[in-house]
Amino acid sequence: xxxxxxxxxxxxxxxxxxxxxxxxxxxxxxxxxxxxxxxxxxxxxxxxxxxxxxxxxxxxxxxxxxxxxxxxxxxxxxxxxxxxxxxxxxxxxxxxxxxxxxxxxxxxxxxxxxxxxxxxxxxxxxxxxxxxxxxxxxxxxxxxxxxxxxxxxxxxxxxxxxxxxxxxxxxxxxxxxxxxxxxxxxxxxxxxxxxxxxxxxxxxxxxxxxxxxxxxxxxxxxxxxxxxxxxxxxxxxxxxxxxxxxxxxxxxxxxxxxx
Amino acid sequence: xxxxxxxxxxxxxxxxxxxxxxxxxxxxxxxxxxxxxxxxxxxxxxxxxxxxxxxxxxxxxxxxxxxxxxxxxxxxxxxxxxxxxxxxxxxxxxxxxxxxxxxxxxxxxxxxxxxxxxxxxxxxxxxxxxxxxxxxxxxxxxxxxxxxxxxxxxxxxxxxxxxxxxxxxxxxxxxxxxxxxxxxxxxxxxxxxxxxxxxxxxxxxxxxxxxxxxxxxxxxxxxxxxxxxxxxxxxxxxxxxxxxxxxxxxxxxxxxxxxxxxxxxxxxxxxxxxxxxxxxxxxxxxxxx
Ligand SMILES: Nc1ncnc2c1ncn2[C@@H]1O[C@H](COP(=O)(O)OP(=O)(O)O)[C@@H](O)[C@H]1O
Ligand SMILES: [Mg+2]
Numbered sequence: 001x002x003x004x005x006x007x008x009x010x011x012x013x014x015x016x017x018x019x020x021x022x023x024x025x026x027x028x029x030x031x032x033x034x035x036x037x038x039x040x041x042x043x044x045x046x047x048x049x050x051x052x053x054x055x056x057x058x059x060x061x062x063x064x065x066x067x068x069x070x071x072x073x074x075x076x077x078x079x080x081x082x083x084x085x086x087x088x089x090x091x092x093x094x095x096x097x098x099x100x101x102x103x104x105x106x107x108x109x110x111x112x113x114x115x116x117x118x119x120x121x122x123x124x125x126x127x128x129x130x131x132x133x134x135x136x137x138x139x140x141x142x143x144x145x146x147x148x149x150x151x152x153x154x155x156x157x158x159x160x161x162x163x164x165x166x167x168x169x170x171x172x173x174x175x176x177x178x179x180x181x182x183x184x185x186x187x188x189x190x191x192x193x194x195x196x197x198x199x200x201x202x203x204x205x206x207x208x209x210x211x212x213x214x215x216x217x218x219x220x221x222x223x224x225x226x227x228x229x230x231x232x233x234x235x236x237x238x239x240x241x242x243x244x245x246x247x248x249x250x251x252x253x254x255x256x257x258x259x
Numbered sequence: 260x261x262x263x264x265x266x267x268x269x270x271x272x273x274x275x276x277x278x279x280x281x282x283x284x285x286x287x288x289x290x291x292x293x294x295x296x297x298x299x300x301x302x303x304x305x306x307x308x309x310x311x312x313x314x315x316x317x318x319x320x321x322x323x324x325x326x327x328x329x330x331x332x333x334x335x336x337x338x339x340x341x342x343x344x345x346x347x348x349x350x351x352x353x354x355x356x357x358x359x360x361x362x363x364x365x366x367x368x369x370x371x372x373x374x375x376x377x378x379x380x381x382x383x384x385x386x387x388x389x390x391x392x393x394x395x396x397x398x399x400x401x402x403x404x405x406x407x408x409x410x411x412x413x414x415x416x417x418x419x420x421x422x423x424x425x426x427x428x429x430x431x432x433x434x435x436x437x438x439x440x441x442x443x444x445x446x447x448x449x450x451x452x453x454x455x456x457x458x459x460x461x462x463x464x465x466x467x468x469x470x471x472x473x474x475x476x477x478x479x480x481x482x483x484x485x486x487x488x489x490x491x492x493x494x495x496x497x498x499x500x501x502x503x504x505x506x507x508x509x510x511x512x513x514x515x516x517x518x519x520x521x522x523x524x525x526x527x528x529x530x531x532x533x534x535x536x537x538x539x540x541x542x543x544x545x546x547x548x
Binding site: 060062078081082084085086088092093094097098099100103104107110111113115116143156159163169 | 296412413414416417419420422423424426427429430431432474477478479480483
């Protein structure tokens with residue numbers, strides 16, 4: 001006899017419902033709407049000041065909403081934090097900070113380790129594997145600030161991977177990153193998606209949106225499109241998003257030159 | 260060597276001074292690493308300014324015994340205020356704040372100047388009175404040390420995460436406001452504990468210099484913390500011994516607090532020189548690919 005209940009449909013990794021964010025009287029985001037399924041990646045695309053970082057912070061529950069609702073894995077952003085990892089831009093961090101690459105990655109385990117316990121073998125193993133996934137296993141003992149910009153970005157991604165997130169948020173991870181690091185970042189993101197994690201990545205680079213993401217969200221305070229990458233990244237929409245200029249098209253790839 | 264570094268501490272008052280200074284040196288060195296990581300040198304300086312009138316008022320209200328409590332209340336109030344003030348913007352060398360701090364300091368000076376033994380009192384508050392440390396004072400210092408070390412051990416991971424990457428720490432759910440309050444409180448406690456022994460002016464050196472010197476020597480936190488603590492403790496010992504020796508055997512009256520600071524600065528210079536030599540030596544190149 002069958003007594004177990006029907007398996008529930010898993011909630012979307014991210015559900016944005018008419019999200020509005022204000023800094024004082026100024027609206028930074030207005031009525032953003034969209035959904036991301038587990039295992040999918042969405043690119044946030046828009047010019048500087050469009051509100052990409054603001055949307056990421058809203059998903060993290062770090063800025064209050066002036067309207068609408070965000071649900072992460074079926075929960076409120078604050079309640080879902082344990083399953084969400086955030087990758088900041090590497091160049092916002094102090095390169096002189098006396099911390100090793102291995103210590104940075106282990107930070108991804110801090111919430112699991114707790115305050116007083118020592119890191120378990122499992123935590124160290126997770127950190128080691130994460131560093132391996134971004135191709136920097138041999139750098140664990142180096143000081144974080146001695147690595148190149150692209151490598152630092154990979155270390156921060158490894159920190160996020162070590163946290164075993166189900167939703168990964170990356171804020172402009174490809175800025176000023178060399179080709180080798182870019183490929184390493186793309187590979188690691190693809191692997192996370194295979195494992196069922198959803199990914200939100202803000203970027204200026206439309207080519208990378210094509211490579212890494214099934215969906216895009218075109219943003220410039222309001223939303224200029226949210227949907228499958230190929231269909232959504234049309235020249236018309238891009239022109240509207242970017243205000244009609246600062247845009248270059250090259251074949252089916254579109255590159256945005258920003259000042 | 261024995262005569263300079265061991266001999267003087269046969270006297271109980273010197274032994275107590277030694278214990279007090281070495282404990283404070285190690286404590287300030289440790290907390291100094293947190294100040295270094297969070298770049299809080301300016302805030303620390305602010306604390307020493309506001310603690311000074313607290314010390315004076317405590318003394319005027321209830322004598323020697325009031326100093327600790329006056330300092331504690333002023334320090335705690337400052338820690339809370341600075342946390343609120345830095346909540347939304349970085350407080351740096353802001354002119355308005357500088358004026359405010361100087362005002363606090365002036366209030367302290369004016370209050371002391373109403374006392375009869377004005378100069379002696381002022382000197383004691385500014386530079387401490389290490390040779391008159393009482394057993395009760397030593398107990399207080401030990402209690403503060405235990406409290407501060409416990410806080411730092413418990414909060415070591417959140418504090419490290421917050422210092423390195425504040426946005427990331429917030430994103431992973433740490434309460435930054437509470438962590439900053441804890442940090443400011445820890446610094447305030449060290450200032451308060453040091454006030455009677457080394458005074459409000461010299462404690463800033465005890466907090467800043469050992470950590471800075473340790474950072475020059477190493478870029479690994481696991482080494483920086485013990486090096487700073489040992490350096491702080493050693494400077495306390497050497498400074499006390501040298502000033503005692505100069506006073507007794509050479510007729511040269513050196514203030515012990517000042518001598519401690521000079522030993523610290525000398526240590527920092529040695530560290531800088533050592534680092535320069537090490538960097539000059541050619542090493543097998545380990546370059547990032
Ligand atoms: N903390 C803040 N306070 C006030 N305004 C802000 C704050 N952060 C961002 N803004 C403003 O909100 C808008 C969106 O910024 P942001 O999300 O950083 O854009 P993006 O990441 O796309 O460059 C900008 O106009 C910016 O000036
Ligand atoms: Mg941004």
